[in-house]
Amino acid sequence: MELEDMDCLGHSSKSGPGVCVAQSVENGGFGGDGRCCKQASPPRSGGSRNTSPMSRAGSRNTSPLRQKVVKTKPRGLDEETLATFGKVVHADVQMEDNIWAMLPEDLLHEILARVPPFLIFRLRLVCKRWNSLxxxxxxxxxxxxxxxHGPCLFTFWKNTQTPQCSVFSLPLKTWNRIPFTFLPPWAFWLVGSSGGLVCFSGHDGLTFKTLVCNPLTQTWRALPSMHYNQQRQLVLVVDRVDQSFKVIATSDIYGDKSLPTEVYDSNTDSWTVHQIMPAVNLCSSKMAYCDSRLYLETLSPLGLMMYRLDTGHWEHIPAKFPRSLLDGYLVAGTQKRLFLVGRIGLYSTLQSMRIWELDHTKITWVEISRMPPKYFRALLRLSAERFECFGQDNLICFTSWNQGKGLLYDVDKKIWSWIGGCALQSYNNQVCFYEPRFDASIY
Structure with a gap:
């Protein structure tokens, strides 16, 4: 496989051997409206362009008293990068070869382990020693x-039946393309991600299948069949300390709640049958896993259904939803924080997007933030337009159909920002948060 550089239009050019992770818009960035900014051009080899009137051939100076020529700085790559990302540009530091060549092996590994995973593929081109990292x-x-390394957005879609995947690194503000030809040609869809692993479910043409993979190492395996092998609602949970993972299967995807809850454990490579979810009317099939508990919204009885992974039992939480809530999404945060995100308002002109947090003591939803009107109008131009919402580590991402961008909200910093690019322009793409890790094992 070969490394590719990808621009905003999806064109690519091969740049060397290694696992195919294509980098795009690294020097361009995104503007406030989510569109790709034009990439700055470096100074031409013939010299920088002088914009003063005296440098133009044939131009006439209309102010004879002003004889001093004011030289302006050419708009080069560093200035454009600084204006786009707000990063401080540092001068290159000369490295002493005789010092760095004698770097101890353990210290070298400790340094390289802190390099963002997507940049490791480029460093492997340096030498054979780094190629075997x-x-x-x-x-x-x-x-x-x-x-x-920091949170990333994992986007997955199919183009002419060929799986496509792109990952947006929030710290680096770059898109990276990962080839997905290593997976079997099944009809599957994205379930979610946890701890560096990604879960898919689908059909191999005969039966329902569940598979887990590590996109960076290009490794995968299909899980054994469930006791009640039907298309189910699934959630992936990774335990990095134990180096294992679990997959929780709840009710049937079409609403059949007579199926028992099943849990797959990678340590035993088997499914165990647990309690059937009590008879409830689900408000949404979207689930949120927080603090070893799985949450679902219910209309009757009104509130939440909570599944405890340690006991294998379901409990009802009578947390009433806010008034005039049109559509709500449960989002898991850190430190036992559970968020509810949804639209409020019966009329399109009065609608707004709000975020609540569950007070576990009082069992009530407390409003913590509102989406500014300018972002709400840009994200949902039509009142009935469908949107998706998901979160990780107190970050909440919004995406909507017919929009080639996403909106990110940082709960801790209370900052709203746009995310755009070619990987969000497909109407049928599936998106989730993703943590790229080389050490995430499927065994």
Whole structure:
């Protein structure tokens, strides 16, 4: 496989061997409306362009008293990058070869383990020693001990029956394309992601299948069939300390609640049958996993259904929804925080998007934020337009149909920002948060 550079239009050019992770708009960024900004051009080899009137051939100076020529700085790549991302541009530092060549192996691995995963593929082109990093147990050990690179958006869609995947790194503000030809040609769809692994479900033509993969290492495996092998609502849970994962299967995707809850454990490579969800009317099939608990919205009885993974039992939480709630999404945060996101208002001119947090003590929803009107109008131009919402680590992402961009909200910093690019322009794409990790194992 080969590394590709991808621009905003999806064109690519091969740049070397290694796992195919295509980088795009690294120097361009996105404007306030989510569109790709034009990439700055470096100074031409013939010299920088002088914009003063005296430098133009044949131009006439209409002010004879002003003889001093004011030279302006040419608009180069560094200035454009600074204006777009707000990053400080540092001068190149000369590296002493005789010092860095003698760097101890463990110290080198500790440094490289802190490099963003998508940049590791480019570093593998340096030498044979670095090319074998992903097979080095010492490097993977350091990689597993360092903090996460940061949240990413994982987008998945099919183009002429060929799986396509692009990942947007929020810290680097770049799109990276990952090839998905390593998966079997089944009719599957994205379930979700946890701890560096991604879960899919679908049909192989005969039976219902569930598979888990690591997109970075291009490894995958199909899980054994469930006891009640039907198309189910699934959620993936990864335990990085135990180096294992679980998959929770609730009711049938079409609303058949007579099926028992089943849990897959990678340690035993088997499914276990648990309690059947009590008879309730689900408000939405969207689930949120928070603090070893799985939450679903219910209309009758009104509130939440909570599944405890440690006991394998369902409980009802009588948390009433806010008034005039049109559509709500449960979003899991950190430190036991559970959010409710939805539209409020019966009329299109009075609608707004709000965010609540569950007070576990009083069992009530407390409003914590409102989407500014300008973002709400840009995200949902029509009152009936459908939108999706998902979250991770107190970050909430909004996407809507017919929009080639997403809206990100940081609950802690209370900051709204747009995310755009070619990978969000497909109407049938599936999106979730994703944490890229080389050490995430499917076994």
């Amino acid at each position: 992903l097979q080095d147990s010492s490097f993977l050990k350091f990689h597993s001990s360092v903090p996460s």
